[in-house]
Structure formats: structure tokens, C-alpha cells
Amino acid sequence: MKFSLEGRTYVVMGVANKRSIAWGIARSLHEAGARLIFTYANERFEKPVKDLVSTLEGQDALFYECDVTNDEAVDATFQQIGEDVGTIHGLAHCIAFADKEDLKGEFVETSRDGFLLSQNISAFSLVAVTRAAEKLMTEGGSIVTMTYLGGERVVQNYNVMGVAKASLDASMKYLANDLGKRNIRVNAISAGPIRTLSAKGIGEFNSVLKQIEEKAPLRRTVTQEEVGDTAYYLMSDLSRGVTGETIHVDSGFNILG
Numbered sequence: 001m002k003f004s005l006e007g008r009t010y011v012v013m014g015v016a017n018k019r020s021i022a023w024g025i026a027r028s029l030h031e032a033g034a035r036l037i038f039t040y041a042n043e044r045f046e047k048p049v050k051d052l053v054s055t056l057e058g059q060d061a062l063f064y065e066c067d068v069t070n071d072e073a074v075d076a077t078f079q080q081i082g083e084d085v086g087t088i089h090g091l092a093h094c095i096a097f098a099d100k101e102d103l104k105g106e107f108v109e110t111s112r113d114g115f116l117l118s119q120n121i122s123a124f125s126l127v128a129v130t131r132a133a134e135k136l137m138t139e140g141g142s143i144v145t146m147t148y149l150g151g152e153r154v155v156q157n158y159n160v161m162g163v164a165k166a167s168l169d170a171s172m173k174y175l176a177n178d179l180g181k182r183n184i185r186v187n188a189i190s191a192g193p194i195r196t197l198s199a200k201g202i203g204e205f206n207s208v209l210k211q212i213e214e215k216a217p218l219r220r221t222v223t224q225e226e227v228g229d230t231a232y233y234l235m236s237d238l239s240r241g242v243t244g245e246t247i248h249v250d251s252g253f254n255i256l257g
């Protein structure tokens with residue numbers, strides 16, 4: 001039995017399908033008794049997300065469309081959430097995007113538009129949703145974002161997304177400093193590679209997985225469930241003294257030289 005999150009409400013952003021990391025987080029929070037709110041980028045995803053959530057027994061979830069590139073949409077979404085539920089206790093930000101063309105070859109070839117697009121969706125969005133969500137965290141709260149090792153060091157092909165994750169990681173720390181006085185914590189999970197829709201069709205993904213199986217201390221890749229349980233820890237009072245932190249859920253791969 002988990003430390004209960006009953007009576008608490010969490011916003012989960014970035015469920016695309018059952019393989020999504022956000023879905024692993026949602027299931028873990030659901031098992032702990034939390035009420036969940038889901039956002040998706042556009043109405044195309046409304047039905048698939050609702051169908052998925054209908055498999056969570058006894059979950060009285062709410063759903064909102066929210067494209068994070070649109071300030072009005074972000075503000076309107078959180079205003080509506082406030083009107084519908086009042087207080088929220090946490091938010092999982094599981095959103096990233098870069099143009100496929102910028103995820104291969106040399107980083108030096110990145111275009112201005114490609115650079116700004118990935119920064120906008122993958123890094124600034126954390127600032128925008130935090131600003132809107134914190135108003136609803138009247139009892140304190142916990143914000144968790146998803147990052148990757150490629151923001152700390154050079155990982156082949158990650159390119160423009162690595163620079164976006166470096167920006168996300170720094171944003172996470174500045175936000176933690178701002179919001180700490182209101183007892184709102186902001187942390188990141190750095191996940192090892194997991195086969196999701198985002199990873200689909202990306203060249204060399206299989207060889208990245210193989211490298212983890214061969215070299216990571218645990219000699220295996222990680223699962224959405226393992227990331228979900230770490231998000232649960234960060235959302236719960238078990239982590240009440242932790243903010244501005246990045247927890248690597250990556251079978252220990254990041255410690256290797």
C-alpha cells in the first residue's frame with residue numbers, strides 16, 4: 001500500500017498513448033488514491049486519452065485541451081481547472097518536441113526556427129504552466145518535469161533537444177527558488193531511454209537501448225512504472241525536503257565515465 005494521496009488533485013500533461021511516460025506517472029498517482037486531471041495538445045487526442053483513463057478504476061478524472069505554445073490556452077486551461085476543482089496539489093510536465101530534421105546529423109546545422117521551436121515547447125512551457133498552475137496550489141504543491149541525460153552532456157543525435165533540456169533543467173532550478181517560499185517544490189526526473197511515441201522512428205534508438213542493457217549498472221532499461229513511482233515520491237510528502245533536484249531513473253547509466 002502506498003503513502004496515500006487521497007484528497008489530492010494532480011494535473012498530468014503529455015499522455016499520448018499507453019506507452020507515454022505521463023501514463024506511467026498517472027497510473028502510479030492513481031494507485032495512491034489521487035484525483036487526476038489530464039491535458040492534451042489538441043482535440044484529436046481527447047478520445048484516445050479518455051479511453052485510456054476509463055481503464056483506471058474509480059478515477060473521477062477531468063480533461064482539458066492545452067497546447068502549451070499558446071499563452072491564452074495555458075491561462076484559460078488553468079483558470080477553468082481552478083473553477084472546476086479549486087485547489088491542485090501537483091503537476092507532471094511530460095512535454096517535449098523538436099523537428100525531426102534537427103534530431104540527426106550535426107547540431108551545428110540547427111536552424112533558428114528549429115532551435116526556438118524546441119525551446120518553446122520543451123523548456124518555456126514549464127515556465128508558462130508553472131506560472132498558471134501555482135495560483136491553484138494554495139496548500140503548497142509539487143511540480144515534476146521530465147528531462148534526459150542529453151541536456152547534461154553530448155548524446156549523439158539528441159542535438160537541439162539536448163540544448164532544450166539544458167534550458168529546462170536550469171528553468172526547473174530557478175522556478176524551485178521562486179516557488180519554495182510558497183511551499184511549492186519543483187523537481188526533474190531524468191529518465192533512461194524508454195520506447196514511446198516520441199522515440200519512434202528516431203534513428204539509432206535501438207542501439208541506445210542496447211548500450212544501456214550492456215553497460216548500465218543495472219544492466220537493463222527502465223520502465224514507465226519505475227519513472228511513475230519516482231514521480232509519486234516527488235508528488236508525495238515523502239519528498240517534502242526535496243526541491244530543485246534531478247533524480248536519475250536510468251539504471252545508473254549517468255554515473256559512468
Ligand code: NDP
Nearest residue numbers: 014015016020021041067068095096146148193194196198
Ligand atoms: P510521448 O510521445 O508519449 O509524449 C510526448 C508528449 O508531448 C505528447 O503527449 C505530446 O502531446 C506532448 N506535446 C508535444 N507538443 C505539445 C504541445 N505543443 N502542447 C502540449 N503537449 C505537447 O513521449 P514520452 O513519454 O517519451 O515523453 C514525455 C517526456 O519525457 C518528454 O519531455 C521527453 O523528452 C521525456 N523523456 C523521454 C525519454 C524517453 O526515452 N522516452 C527519456 C527521457 C526524457 P500530444 O500527443 O497531445 O501531441
Ligand code: KAL
Nearest residue numbers: 016096097098099100103157158161193197198199202208
Ligand atoms: C539520443 C536519443 C535518441 C533520439 C533522439 C532524439 C529524441 C528526441 C525527443 C523528441 C521529444 C522527439 C520528437 O520531438 C519527435 C517529433 O519530431 C515527431 N514525433 C511526433 O510528433 C509524435 C507523434 C508526438 C507524440 O511526439 C511529440 N514529442 O510530441 C534520445 C533517446 C535515447 C531518449 C529520448 C527519446 C528522449 C526524449 O527526450 O524523448
